[in-house]
Amino acid sequence: MSRIPAADSVAGSPSAMRSVWSSPLYRGATVALFLSGLGASAAAPQITLFLVDDLHVSLTTAGLYYLTSITAPVAGYLIGARSDRTGKRLGLFRLCAVAGFLGWSAMAVSDQVWMPFVISAVVLAFAGAAGSQLFAALHDDLKATASPVGDGIVSIARMAMTAGWIVGPVAGSLLATAAGPRAMLVATGLCTLAQIVPMGFARTPSAPSGAQSAAMSEGTAEAPGSRTPGQHPGIREMLPLLAFTGLYVLVYAGEPIKYGYLTIYMNNDMRLPTAVSGAVIGIQPLIELILMPVAVVVARRIGMLRLMVFGAAFGVVANLCFALTGSATGMFAGQILMGGVWGVFAGLGIIVAQRLLPEAVATASAIFMSSPAIASALGGLTGSLGVGMFGLPHVFLAPALYGLVATVGIAVMSRSRHAVG
Template structure:
């Protein structure tokens, strides 16, 4: 039938063995690694590209990330369409090709307004590729469940993070050697190459049982305060509210990353007078540690639930931003990066799972909207950074994302208490 294959024994808890034995999961890891290299090689260079190649003032270049305000709309449209199609990977391939075309157009841009237009109306849709790949991953795990599902999703996401270890260093070298426009073309090539490992494989959408619950189940659910629609606890009465609340919290805790990429290199170069190699090391240490911590947080999620682990990680994010804001030596920035790696290990590895738990009957939509909240956080961070750099200066502007991340921590706690997302949400998927 051409569907994803794999036999995940309920007794097998070895993540590496399950991924290796499952062709789709194995291919997904390779694809995300390639995509991670392309994305991470380009993102830290975008402000430099806009300023040096298109001669956009640095204040206006910082506003480029506002194009990501269209990402939630694109994510909603892609996710809604995903729930109507049988093959999850059709939209994954479509979004990847759209993104590749967008970055090609970006590399050829010769007018200051072109990157803003391309980013808002092309790359926002292209960013839906990862969400659909994780929707397909959840469908695969629903067909072949195992006790290690949380760790499997985290391990697949680790492949993208591994690309982020290689990408920034490779992007800095490639941009300095061949130029920034060729670097954007190389990113476009990576987005096409990521399609190769999956070939023509199909992953059929996994359908959710919508039959009415029996009276005993309904009575039990009422005693525990659960809301039921069919066999799932999160129904039409609440709609997308639990998911939207959670995504809002994610935006609050992730928005500082844009400011870090935009202003931390400038702070190190202009005020701390740090050399190129050490600057690259400071930036690259976060994804390296993030990769090491993701399995740890996945294990903790099995014990305490993903949403509680996310709340704990948000506190690490608060500490990271405060370290950026108060450091006068490179050592303090390394401490900030170490703390930030904990936040991103949790959000990157577990965030998609929580989103799917909160909307188990619309996995494609939940996955796309979670993926779109990452660029939305970039837009928020870009606008806050453009305002904060003039108001507080560098590095004091990082107290703003510290405060926003603290609000996200409170939101995660309320989400855990009010909606109680956990793997029981997937029990009704058949």
């Protein structure tokens, strides 16, 4: 397993901020990722209501919609592999953004039950790869310029995406209430398409394509077992990335369970005032945004994977708070700890993934960024079965167990990287 260097810059440092502001590529990617988070998070909480209220499907059938996200990793892998072969990151990004606009617009005019399911599984699966192409483009440019604040720039771009996820649910709810869910879906499509605007005609250094690689390697003897640059990595080379992504899925699986059942538990069982339960839900992204730049600082000192061991452990304790405390204080404590989880993983996860497969960063980015789709399916299934078997709030013991496995697994990865130097 290859060694992952510690972060070498501070996300909140003036130099990183100046670099983002002065570069059309970095600035455009940051704005585009904000729009991506804004659009996706505006639609996510409203989809079930749209299916139930407008297409008149049952709650059980509506819940099956989230299983369509299982195609996203396949689409992401195909886009990532194509990107690594051709090096055309931003061209594929623009195609994915257009696919997102067409998909959400088609969703808005759907009048048959099957249509949203097919659109999500086939079209929107490819739209989700847009963000991974931006991160791959950032990686290429940062590598070409040898920026000393590269990790800070990536973290700032990731923070912009998180900020979009903070604003989006509120904006989507207000628009759906005022103009209806179909208008909200059209607005989501426009947000997806609008990602192209801040990027303008930006260019980035291309990864070597197959033809370029052949020219580069012509007349050069390869060492036994080496891989031609531009050739797609095999499964063995991808194992560290796949292992890390699988552990990340276990960490993330608690999120759909939490968003599906924590509000119900606080409102129906704990009888908390609406203002209090709303504050509990809202405190996590605030803590996350505050801690993301701090995580880069700490990772610089102790290493990314070592810090992620603590992040995963925070998730275990957070879910135990949800499952066992039964008080508003426990709910706040759990959400603050979850803010710590995502302050670490949201800021650093994409960097770790790219460094685990440095010869195919678009593939690495696509695989890692499609992991929430797998986690949503796992969490949705776990929550559905867990509520029936254990009830509220003990369903949260399941994500605590997932988090414990992830904590141990990341700790093993951290030790392994030092063992191989």
